Amino acid sequence: MTSLLQYVKAEQKDRVHTINHYQHVEDSDPVEAESQRSSVAAHLRGIDERVTQAIDMLARLPRFQRKIRDQIGQSLQSAFPRFTLIGCIRPREAAIQTRL
Secondary structure, three states: OHHHHHHHHHHHHHHHHHHHHHHHHHHHOHHHHHHHHHHHHHHHHHHHHHHHHHHHHHHHOHHHHHHHHHHHHHHHHHHOOOOOOOOOOOHHHHHHHHOO
């Protein structure tokens, strides 16, 4: 459980860093941001896919699946209050992905 939580937190930290970096590039060099948009969106989708796969492995342990998912969700919400768990488009990501 602890390892999975640490992994998910690391992926969410990467997500936050990626979005913040893209916003910085967009503010300072819109042309460069335009050229990076598809790779940034692909990177964000990759993060979602990896975390979803990791959490889906909990299906092997159905007794613990709901409990662990809830703990991960609560932990991430406290660590990254502006973001939600997998499968939901966050406002800043939506802005990146809708311009594709």
